[in-house]
Amino acid sequence: xxxxxxxxxxxxxxxxxxxxxxxxxxxxxxxxxxxxxxxxxxxxxxxxxxxxxxxxxxxxxxxxxxxxxxxxxxxxxxxxxxxxxxxxxxxxxxxxxxxxxxxxxxxxxxxxxxxxxxxxxxxxxxxxxxxxxxxxxxxxxxxxxxxxxxxxxxxxxxxxxxxxxxxxxxxxxxxxxxxxxxxxxxxxxxxxxxxxxxxxxxxxxxxxxxxxxxxxxxxxxxxxxxxxxxxxxxxxxxxxxxxxxxxxxxxxxxxxxxxxxxxxxxxxxxxxxxxxxxxxxxxxxxxxxxxxxxxxxxxxxxxxxxxxxxxxxxxxxxxxxxxxxxxxxxxxxxxxxxxxxxxxxxxxxxxxxxxxxxxxxxxxxxxxxxxxxxxxxxxxxxxxxxxxxxxxxxxxxxxxxxxxx
Numbered sequence: 001x002x003x004x005x006x007x008x009x010x011x012x013x014x015x016x017x018x019x020x021x022x023x024x025x026x027x028x029x030x031x032x033x034x035x036x037x038x039x040x041x042x043x044x045x046x047x048x049x050x051x052x053x054x055x056x057x058x059x060x061x062x063x064x065x066x067x068x069x070x071x072x073x074x075x076x077x078x079x080x081x082x083x084x085x086x087x088x089x090x091x092x093x094x095x096x097x098x099x100x101x102x103x104x105x106x107x108x109x110x111x112x113x114x115x116x117x118x119x120x121x122x123x124x125x126x127x128x129x130x131x132x133x134x135x136x137x138x139x140x141x142x143x144x145x146x147x148x149x150x151x152x153x154x155x156x157x158x159x160x161x162x163x164x165x166x167x168x169x170x171x172x173x174x175x176x177x178x179x180x181x182x183x184x185x186x187x188x189x190x191x192x193x194x195x196x197x198x199x200x201x202x203x204x205x206x207x208x209x210x211x212x213x214x215x216x217x218x219x220x221x222x223x224x225x226x227x228x229x230x231x232x233x234x235x236x237x238x239x240x241x242x243x244x245x246x247x248x249x250x251x252x253x254x255x256x257x258x259x260x261x262x263x264x265x266x267x268x269x270x271x272x273x274x275x276x277x278x279x280x281x282x283x284x285x286x287x288x289x290x291x292x293x294x295x296x297x298x299x300x301x302x303x304x305x306x307x308x309x310x311x312x313x314x315x316x317x318x319x320x321x322x323x324x325x326x327x328x329x330x331x332x333x334x335x336x337x338x339x340x341x342x343x344x345x346x347x348x349x350x351x352x353x354x355x356x357x358x359x360x361x362x363x364x365x366x367x368x369x370x371x372x373x374x375x376x377x378x379x380x381x382x383x384x385x386x387x388x389x390x391x392x393x394x395x396x397x398x399x400x401x402x403x404x405x
C-alpha cells in the first residue's frame with residue numbers, strides 16, 4: 001500500500017466550530033482510507049520552501065496565495081476549504097452552499113410570520129455576502145435578500161466592521177451603531193446575522209432595547225457554534241453549514257486528484273449540501289399583526305410543553321372560541337389547535353435532533369398526553385416515527401462512507 005502523505009494547512013486549534021468540523025471530516029476520510037495519511041501542517045508554505053524532497057504529496061488548506069504558488073511550482077495538488085481566502089488562482093475547492101443557506105434562513109423567517117427583515121454582515125467576508133447579498137462581492141448567487149425580496153418584502157442591512165473586537169473603541173462604535181440601527185427598524189423584525197458572535201451580542205442587547213425575543217426580534221445565525229448558540233438564553237437558531245462534510249469531501253477530492261493527475265488540469269468546485277437549520281428559542285414564535293392572535297401565540301409558545309388545549313388559550317386572551325378561531329384563520333391560516341401542535345412539533349423535532357432523551361421522556365416534556373398521542377401526531381405530521389426521524393437526522397449529520405471496492 002503506497003502511503004499518500006497529506007499536509008493539513010488548516011486551523012486545527014480549538015477556536016471555532018467550523019475549523020474543528022473540517023478537521024473531523026478529514027480525519028473521518030483518513031480512517032476509512034489508511035493510505036491517506038494526514039498530518040498537521042500549519043506552516044506548509046514554509047516547509048515546501050525549505051524541505052527537499054517535498055514533505056507532502058498533497059495539501060488540504062485554508063489556502064493562501066503563497067501556499068498555492070509554492071505548491072504549484074512543485075506540482076503538489078491543493079484543495080481549498082476556505083471560501084474567504086484571497087487566492088485568485090483557480091484551484092479545486094470544496095465549500096458549503098452559502099447561497100442556499102441564506103435562502104433557507106429566509107424561508108424559515110417567512111414561515112415564522114415575520115414581514116420585516118434584515119441582515120447584519122461584514123461585506124468583506126465573502127461567505128457572509130454569499131449568504132445574504134452576493135452582489136456585495138460581485139458574485140452571482142441568490143441568497144437571503146433575494147429570497148425575501150422575491151416574496152414582496154423589503155430587506156434592510158447593516159455592515160459591521162471587519163473585526164469588531166480589534167480594540168475597545170471599535171467594539172464600542174459597533175455596539176452603539178447596531179443599537180441605533182435596530183431601534184430604527186420596523187418590528188417585529190426577522191434578522192439574519194451569520195456570525196454567531198455578533199448574533200449573540202445582539203441577543204444580549206435585546207433587553208436594553210426593550211425588545212422581546214422572539215416576538216419583537218427573531219434572530220438566526222449561521223455557524224452553529226455551541227458555546228455561542230447553546231450556552232446562554234435565548235438559544236440561537238442557527239444553520240449547520242456542513243463543515244464536517246466539507247472536510248470529508250475535500251479529502252476525497254484530493255485523493256482522486258492524486259490517483260488521476262489529469263484531474264489537476266480542470267478546476268472543480270464542489271458545493272456541499274447543508275446539514276440542517278436548527279430552530280431554537282430565538283425564532284420560536286409565529287408573529288402576527290393581529291394583537292389578539294399575537295397574544296395567544298405568546299401564551300402557546302410559553303406553555304406548549306404542557307398539555308394545554310384551545311380552551312386554555314381562549315381563557316388567557318379573554319375572548320370567545322369562535323372569535324379566536326376566526327382571527328387565527330385570517331391571520332395565520334390555521335386553527336388554534338394546529339398552532340399548538342406546530343409549536344409542540346418544532347420543539348420535539350429540535351430535541352430529537354440535538355438530544356438523546358427517551359421518547360417517553362420527550363412525551364412528558366412536550367405537552368403530549370401520552371407516548372401514543374406523540375407517535376400518532378408525529379407520524380401524521382412528518383410521515384415517520386420519532387425514532388426514524390432521530391435516526392435520519394443523525395445520519396444526515398455524518399459524512400458519507402466511501403463505497404467499498
